[in-house]
Amino acid sequence: MLQAWLAGLSWAPLAVSSQFTGSSLIVAKKFAICLPSTPSARGMIFLGDGPYYILPPTSLDAASILSYTPLLKRPKSSDYYIVVNDISINRLTIDSLGRGGVKISIVVRYAKLKSDIYRSFLKGFAKATEAIPRAKTVSPFGLCLKTSTMGFSRVGLTVPPVDVELANGKNWTIFGSNSMKQVASDVACLAFEDGGHKAKLAVVIGSFQIENNFSLFDLVRSRLGFSSSLFFVRTTCGNFNFTTKPKALITKKDRQYSLACILND
Incomplete structure (x- = not known):
């Protein structure tokens, strides 16, 4: 019988990432998430340390392709925030966001931009795709x-990439697979x-x-590791490599434990 469960993944003390870090179970206070793009595909949530092996073309530790940026905490909030300085399209900066926190949410479906930022962003993207x-x-x-005149690459429809400039000079690039939603053929x-x-x-960056x-999400070092699209390395969130395929797998590495849970199975 299929069972559903709800797990909190916030800074809150009752979040799963905190519950597995007590003295009785040694798990690094970090978690990784990889969301599928279709209801039929599998995603993954990892609690604790890696490695996070993924296929194909070879067995690759997904952590090895990550860039990092600081995670912020806000008073009276258990959400996750990062600092975004600018958003640009085709290397043309369309808005400066200052040094305020930008929220990451897997509850919100699509990214939401405050109206003045959205208008500037929409105008810039419209010009780049005129x-x-x-x-x-x-x-x-x-x-x-209309997609009939557009090309398609391994990272989605060939539209201008959206570059999110983060606090430490790192860029999170959003390609067509994560910027364009197919609504009709x-x-x-x-x-x-x-x-x-x-x-x-x-x-607010959406799921x-x-x-x-x-x-x-490395809560010990207060930083976010991000890969951009896994399509670049010719893989997806459904290709994590386990010798067996249980609902949950506990492994031990240097006295640290990790828990992996399969989504949509």
């Missing part, structure tokens, strides 16, 4: 394109929403933007 025929917009999106829409002019946060990305 040669692509438009399609009728589909709610909740503000720009939709010949229509794809820019998967960012107008969060409204009264939005409390400048930007669509991190599908088939490997994200490592």
Whole structure:
């Protein structure tokens, strides 16, 4: 019989990442998440240290391809934030966000931008794709394109990449697979929403933007490891390599334990 369970993955004391770090079970206070892009595909959540082996073409530790940026904590909030300085399209900066925290959410489906930032972002993306025929917009999106004249690469539709410049000079690049939502056979829409002019946060990064990305939340060192699209290394979140395929697998490495849970199985 299939069973569903709900697990918190926040800074909160009752979150799963905290519950597995007591003296009776030695687990590093970190977790990794890899979300699938379709309901039928598998994703993964890891609690504790790696390695996080993934196939193909060879057995690769996903942690080896990560870049890192600081994780922020806000008073009275158990959410995760990162510092974003700029967002650019085709290396053209379209908005400066200052040094405020940007929230990462797997509850919000598509990235939400405060209205003034969204308008600037939408204008920049529209200009960068002006040669692509438009399609009728589909709610909740503000720009939709006809895909029949667009190419397709291993990282999705060939649209200009969105570069998110982080606090320490690192870039998180969002390619077509995470920026364009296919809504019809010949229509794809820019998967960012107008969060409204009264939005409390400048930007909330949604789950669509991190599908088939490997994200490592290192709570000990207060940093986020991010891979950008795994399609670049010709793999997906469904290809993590285990010698067996249980619902949960506990391994031991240098007196540290890790727990891996399969999503959508």
